Amino acid sequence: MRPRPARTSSSGRFGRAGPLLLGALTVGAASCIVRTDFVPAAFNNGALDSKGDPFREPAAVRAEVVERLVWDEVIDGYFGQGSGSAPGHQVAPWLQRVAQSPTGFLEIASCAAFGAGPRCALAATTPEQGREEIKTRLRALTAVTAGEAVGPMCEGFGRPNWPVFERVLDEIRFRQAIARAARSVGEVLQEGLVDETAVLQGAERAFQHAAQYIGDRRWRRERDRHTTGLVVKGGAATGIFSAGVVWSVLHLIHGCMSDPTCGKGRDLRFKLLSGTSTGAMITTAVDRFNSATTAAERRAGLDDIPKWFTCYSLTDLFCVRSAPITRLFDIGDAAQKGVLEFDGIRKVLSSCVDERMQKNRSELILNTVEFRTGALYALSDQAELRSPACVVEAALASSLLPVIANPVVQLPVGLPYDPTQLDATEPSFLDGGIRSEIPLMPLARRGAERVLVVSSANSILGGTHRLRNALEIAQRYIDVSVGGVTESDLVHAKRHAESVRQAEIEACRERLREGDALCPPDSPCDAHKICETRAWSDACSRSQGLPPPSAPEELASPPPAPAAEDANEAQRVKRLGLDDTDVLAPPIEPFWRVMGVFRNESSVDSLNGYNFEPAELRRLFRAGAEQGRLRCLDIARLLGIPSDPSTVDAAMEAKLVRWCSPELPKNEALCGGITHAEGFRSCDQPAPDTLNACGVAPPLGACQTSR
Secondary structure: OOOOOOOOHHHHHHOOOHHHHHHHHHHHHHHHHOOOOHHHHHHHOOOOOOOOOHHHOOHHHHHHHHHHHHHHHHOOOOOOOOOOOOOOOOOHHHHHHHHHOOHHHHHHHHHHHHOOEOOEOOOOOOHHHHHHHHHHHHHHHHHHHHOOOOOOOEOHHHOEOHHHHHHHHHHHHHHHHHHHHHHHHHHHHHOOOOOHHHHHHHHHHHHHHHHHHHHHOOOOOOOOOOOEEEEEOOOHHHHHHHHHHHHHHHHHHHHHHOOHHHHOOOOOOOOEEEEOOHHHHHHHHHHHHHOOOOHHHHHHHHHHHHHHHHOOOHHHHOEEOOOOHHHHHOOHHHHHOOOEEOHHHHHHHHHHOOHHHHHOOOEEEEEEEEOOOOEEEEEEOOOOOOOHHHHHHHHHHOOOOOOOEOOEOOOOOOOOOOOOOOOOOOOOEEEHHHOOOOOOHHHHHOOOOEEEEEEEEEOOOOOOOOOOOHHHHHHHHHHHHHHHHHHHHHHHHHHHHHHHHHHHHHHHHHHHHHOOOOOOOOOOOOHHHHHHOOOHHHOOOOOOOOOOOOOOOOOOOOOOOOOHHHHHHHHHHHHOOOOOOOOOOOOOHHHOEEEEEEEOOOHHHHOOOOOOOHHHHHHHHHHHHHHHHHOHHHHHHHOOOOOOOOOOOHHHHHHHHHHOOOOOOOHHHHHOOOOOOOOOOEOOOOOOHHHOOOOOOOOOOOOOOOO
């Protein structure tokens, strides 16, 4: 090899700056040669066109499309689910029987898509007759797979026959789920996006997976309490506002459960939890709180939350891979690697996520996007995430921004990575907020009836200042796009829940007309109360005729009016159907209500989304706790906690005031001993041990990807 010549003195002081000078000259030359005409020309040549064509996707992709469509519709909440259900009434075997013979489902989907044809021997001559025949086939399929309840719904002395009662309601919900799944699959079948083979394969896997999931659930629908849910939006550092709101709400729940006259032995904790980005971290902390079995453990869980979200700085939570700026323009697999590693966040999660969270009675749902396919996954710790390691990876994936952070590549969902394929890339699981800013839909699909939505976003998209350059225009584009995604999430979930429950009410009326043995005309059985209300304990007390529709429940008195700056929030949440004082008209109201808590316009709005200075985080946390205090009585009513000033006594009113106004510990007591390094931490340095927020945890191992 020829020896490298020594640098001559003629290079002088310009020799070391050679690469920088060359780069500057290149950019300058490009600015003269490449004109703005290049941009429309590139667009015209397909620079931004989607590279995916669903009509040319391989068979595995088409089958997964069907699997996801069916799965989304059949995972509703049932009385007969989980280990606590009666041996003679379990929904999981019903789903298993459909999985064993998916041809019946394919026939119904084909009828829904094409009408009479090779797979659908309809005798109907009109659309109305066709719909009735499809209903008949649907009844036949559910009768074979689920059977039918035997015996009246009401016993003697006006008492509900609860085993029959619950089974009938589950049969109705099961039949409606099959109908929705067949309709969804029929649409893509009609469009040619999938074929019959994909329907058979995808439906079989979906029903099989759903049977295991429904059978393993650790919560169930209850007669005397609504299924409650919590949804938390992300927002990077500004998401700490939501942590403050949630901390305040958990104080209310803990206080009532610890008081015999308020809790009365009830578990008031949320059954369903769904979060994106920072919201995924917050709901994971709530799931840890839900794992407590004693008041002392709940108290400890409450104390952990402000430590998680206010004591650590950017240098603790992230490390930086120092590399040339050209790293951002890498190609191939290298392009998917970020410049940050969230090793500190992983250490906090690994310390605090444990086996108890896998066994409690709440379901944690973490939302992430698989970047290859664009698919949004709502991953459950009672379905896909079967180990603490998988929960940690999913919570982390939900928070990772493309390009900025290194993606998670190992989760037990999606299509497997085949390195033998020329264009194959590893899975990249990233920020769920790309597709769903407020992940309310997973709870609507699982049968939630009372949902609290907490958002760190501003109530409305403000801003009338002049945009000075292309960068500010791009930032505004992101703000408006995210705002649109947020509104779409809320409206879509609201419409889905309302349409599903309305169809279920109509199916209930029809089911009771089908079998006189269930609700005979001369019995005290009240079909109105069974189908349109949740007053099931009184559903067997009808003396004559059907009573008129019940009026909405009397509303609790609202808390003292907040500052005038909250007017924008009130206007927005009412428009989106999130105002708890705007009750839906019967009969939907008993089965679906959502309340929203948004961040108001205030001094905290000036904070940067990635300003992780502990002092700023505590300011956001306190602002969230204050907003929780202002909405406390409404939240209490949503959760079934006595809070109407006209009915609670002075002692209970004083307790509510105390529970709604928790005090954040002083910084020294909360974060004492935690120090922060100066400057960004290199990824060559390990995350500090102070991030073991819940104690040193044993190694979790890898998340197993087998399903």
